[in-house]
Amino acid sequence: MDKKLGLTALTALVLSSMLGAGVFSLPQNMALVAGPAALLTGWAITGVGIIMLSLALLLLTRLKPELDGGIYTYARAGFGELVGFCSAWGYWLCAVIANVSYLVIVFSALSFFTDSPGHVVFGDGNTWQAMLGASVLLWLVHWLVLRGVQTAASINLVATLGKLVPLGLFVVLAIAAFNLDRFRFDFSGIELGVPVWEQVKNTMLITLWVFIGVEGAVVVSARARNKKDVGRATLLAVIAALVVYLLVTLLSLGIVPRAELAQMRNPSMAGLLNRLIGSWGDMVIALGLIVSVSGAYLSWTIMAAEVPMLAAGNGTFPRSLAKQNARGAPSASLWLTNLSVQGCLILIWLTGSDYNTLLTIASEMVLVPYLLVGAYLFKVARAQQKTAALVVALGASAYGLWLLYASGPLHLLLSVVLYAPGMLLFIWARRNGRGNGYLNKLEKIAMGVLIAGAAPATWMLLR
Numbered sequence: 001m002d003k004k005l006g007l008t009a010l011t012a013l014v015l016s017s018m019l020g021a022g023v024f025s026l027p028q029n030m031a032l033v034a035g036p037a038a039l040l041t042g043w044a045i046t047g048v049g050i051i052m053l054s055l056a057l058l059l060l061t062r063l064k065p066e067l068d069g070g071i072y073t074y075a076r077a078g079f080g081e082l083v084g085f086c087s088a089w090g091y092w093l094c095a096v097i098a099n100v101s102y103l104v105i106v107f108s109a110l111s112f113f114t115d116s117p118g119h120v121v122f123g124d125g126n127t128w129q130a131m132l133g134a135s136v137l138l139w140l141v142h143w144l145v146l147r148g149v150q151t152a153a154s155i156n157l158v159a160t161l162g163k164l165v166p167l168g169l170f171v172v173l174a175i176a177a178f179n180l181d182r183f184r185f186d187f188s189g190i191e192l193g194v195p196v197w198e199q200v201k202n203t204m205l206i207t208l209w210v211f212i213g214v215e216g217a218v219v220v221s222a223r224a225r226n227k228k229d230v231g232r233a234t235l236l237a238v239i240a241a242l243v244v245y246l247l248v249t250l251l252s253l254g255i256v257p258r259a260e261l262a263q264m265r266n267p268s269m270a271g272l273l274n275r276l277i278g279s280w281g282d283m284v285i286a287l288g289l290i291v292s293v294s295g296a297y298l299s300w301t302i303m304a305a306e307v308p309m310l311a312a313g314n315g316t317f318p319r320s321l322a323k324q325n326a327r328g329a330p331s332a333s334l335w336l337t338n339l340s341v342q343g344c345l346i347l348i349w350l351t352g353s354d355y356n357t358l359l360t361i362a363s364e365m366v367l368v369p370y371l372l373v374g375a376y377l378f379k380v381a382r383a384q385q386k387t388a389a390l391v392v393a394l395g396a397s398a399y400g401l402w403l404l405y406a407s408g409p410l411h412l413l414l415s416v417v418l419y420a421p422g423m424l425l426f427i428w429a430r431r432n433g434r435g436n437g438y439l440n441k442l443e444k445i446a447m448g449v450l451i452a453g454a455a456p457a458t459w460m461l462l463r
């Protein structure tokens with residue numbers, strides 16, 4: 001039987017799932033869309049919002065300790081079977097796409113060692129060689145998780161410590177090289193030709209992406225040794241990640257001008273460290289990225305398999321996905337997840353898509369599940385007359401709504417297209433598994449609208 005996870009393992013799981021590939025590309029990603037003034041504003045909004053979301057998760061683990069699985073179970077308990085399914089489906093799709101993006105970026109980083117201008121092996125992580133290597137890594141991690149979640153979590157702890165070394169080195173050197181005049185140059189980002197508020201909006205999906213994984217401890221809360229550790233791990237990891245992201249983003253603008261930073265190849269931290277310590281800076285960051293992303297990939301594999309297993313137990317997903325092996329690993333759900341990842345890797349190779357495309361899709365699919373966390377806490381806090389929890393719920397919900405607004409109509413259309421196929425799975429699961437509870441008239445109408453809206457949404461996206 002699988003052992004339970006303690007505070008350290010839970011914190012490492014959350015921190016590792018957040019500190020993945022994004023942090024190494026953050027300097028260029030942010031410099032491309034915003035100047036220093038907008039970055040400070042964007043991080044202030046994100047900092048408050050993500051802390052509110054982590055506090056909402058913490059409070060729900062205390063107010064509703066009987067609900068395991070967080071993201072899915074909160075949505076289902078608060079808003080019914082259909083909304084619960086949409087939360088689980090959206091989150092699972094986000095996890096699958098995130099895992100594909102991690103595999104792509106690992107082999108994109110390896111190109112630092114293998115590629116030259118006249119000889120491309122791994123390229124942007126989407127060549128046939130990269131696909132083959134990613135497939136080997138995919139099934140290696142699959143085997144590891146099948147040996148038990150505790151075993152995988154222990155290895156993840158080592159990977160988390162390993163990724164903090166290059167990040168720490170970068171921060172120390174960047175502080176020493178920081179130039180305040182360079183940081184303040186074009187402070188409001190006039191060169192971008194975009195108002196500051198639009199710049200702030202443009203940072204939102206990027207800042208959300210680097211925090212996806214904040215719910216990691218809650219997703220595996222059924223495996224926690226002490227339920228109180230779930231909330232503590234979430235808050236500790238969020239504060240640590242926020243400090244790292246602020247330092248990496250802001251210090252980078254004091255090393256090179258924003259316009260030059262925006263043109264750097266990703267992972268842009270490699271180019272910056274190259275400036276600071278010479279040619280082997282590329283190698284330090286490339287190795288750090290590979291360790292970091294491998295740890296994040298391991299965390300996300302655990303979380304991606306956990307949600308369908310929990311949903312299957314309630315008849316929301318097909319019942320067969322609830323199966324666990326002798327070591328307590330969610331074996332059936334893991335096979336579904338990794339076969340889906342393998343299919344996506346083949347599509348990446350055929351279409352030539354890159355990491356940034358995957359980042360956008362994954363960020364979009366997690367917006368609704370995050371919004372529902374705040375909304376459910378609002379219901380619970382109002383019912384139990386908890387004033388402090390009500391304030392947190394309003395803050396988390398406001399942040400969720402702001403993210404939906406900032407993502408724009410094109411991304412909302414994308415989410416309709418991706419949610420619609422899930423409706424067919426939901427109908428099949430309930431028909432064969434006889435899910436708990438009946439759908440009301442409003443839920444049936446919502447299902448019909450989603451399915452009917454998929455065709456025109458696809459047409460508009462293609463245009």
